[in-house]
Amino acid sequence: MSLDPDTLEQFLDTLDRFVRERLIPNEHKVAEEDAIPMGLIQEIKDIGLFGLSIPEEYGGLGLTMSEEVAAAFILGQASPVFRSLIGTNNGIGSQGIIIDGSPEQKQMYLPCLATGEMIASFALTEPDAGSDAGSLKTSARRDGNDFVLNGTKRFITNAPHAGLFTVFARTDPTSKTSAGVSAFLIEADTPGLSLGAIDKKMGQKGSHTSDVILDDCRVPASAILGAEGQGFKTAMKVLDRGRLHISAVCVGAAERLIRDSLAYAMDRKQFGGPLSDKQLIQAMLADSKAEAYGARCMIEETARRKDAGRKVTTEAACCKLMASEMVGRVADRAVQIHGGAGYMAEYAVERFYRDVRLFRIYEGTSQIQQLLIARNMISDAAA
Known part of the structure; x- marks a missing residue:
């Protein structure tokens, strides 16, 4: 069920403020202590992030695919660990139950997953x-x-x-x-x-x-x-949504890295002026912006197609391949723009450089996406 436009805008504004005011300021603490504080987990529960994709009848928000990726674009701008905490409840941990679960299984587990009471x-x-x-x-x-x-x-x-x-x-x-x-x-x-x-x-x-x-x-x-x-058939049914969600998180992370890199380049002085005046720095910023924008457009279009009931297995794999590879390149450029500072733990780009590497592995490696895309192309052409 789609939220009405005003309610969706209010939710996304609330999420954006929560990411900026609560999640991003706690990133370093979480990384240092290898744990998300319990108080912050409770705040994540309170704004409904554990139930983004779980139907309203079970206590979730019941977001459409387009609405979910809009939320993931925002959530992805904070450390990926926060999204990982809620990711399984919204993705592969709940979607199989939603699609193939018995009425008893749905009633037993989905309300607890939607509130975050159960992970x-x-x-x-x-x-x-x-x-x-x-x-x-x-x-x-x-x-x-x-x-x-x-x-x-x-x-x-x-x-x-x-x-x-x-x-x-x-x-x-x-x-x-x-x-x-x-x-x-x-x-x-x-x-x-x-x-x-x-x-x-x-x-x-x-x-x-x-x-x-x-x-x-x-x-x-x-x-x-x-x-x-039929376990694998159930697993395959949830992959399109999961891959689009991860793709959107990749875009969010890339946009955060671009924002941090631009701010650093405009503030840092070298050779008599800000780094942002140097054309080679501008080229890296422009390449990152163009790639992130291209991935965002792919994901938004594929999400719309999925919401319209179209099969998007190939397109979702394209999004996952493009976005996860893209954010790796953006992270690499971000470290390069920061220079020696980018190798220091005090800057978020050092942590993101390591964090985003995982996106090319889970929810299907880049190589698996390539095989899936090519095989589907061949199958469609032979039909």
Whole structure:
């Protein structure tokens, strides 16, 4: 359901003010302490950010795709860790339930996810199954009316804080592909589910990942999300929205980096005048602006197409590829414009340079996006 224009404008204005006045001033503290303060998490809950994409009937804001990317453009201008905290509740952690969940599953989990009372986590990746997710080894053996799960999931975002995991496991041991994989909704306190140590990462300090370990973890058959053996079909259904959301966050981060770089270049004096007077600096600023604007336009158009009910799998992959690669280039130029200062931790560009590198990896690597785009082009041409 789309918000009326006045309500949407009011919400986006509130979010913009919250990002500028509360999130950005706390970025350094969060990075230094590798944790978001509990008081700030409560503020994030209070303005409804955990339920951006969850339908209003379950307590969320029920934003359309276009409205969600508009919010993500703003939210992306603060440290990515804040978006990561709410990302799984709005994306892959809730959308599968919204699309394929039973009425009981929706009533049980979506209201808690919308308020942030419960954090969702999406447990797909394994030590030997990342981009080749169809090769996952986690097993789910039927035992009467239950399933018993065994395996290890790796690099699982928000796992240390999650109350609910969407776990993908192979229910058909004879299958060696994505066929025969099922999705299970498993609460964090279920016996047999445990966590590894919190991972130490290159960037995005304050956003936590860890292994999820399943050791004879017993769940009822009613924990299956959607139909047995259809887990990957459920996963694929949520990817378009997730990729557009991440793409918009990339644009937000790029726009923040451009703003910081421009301010620094206008203030910093070199060779008798401000850096911004130097044509080579102007070229880097202009290239960054043009690329960020191009990605923004792609995302807005693709979001409109999705809201109109059109299939946008290829276009969403194009957006993810373009935006994630773009923000990496913008971050690199931002460090270059700052010169030696850009290598110092006191400037946000140093942290963003590390933080945005992850965007080219999760929600499908750049290489996976290339394969998807090309394969869809070939399939469409052959039809």
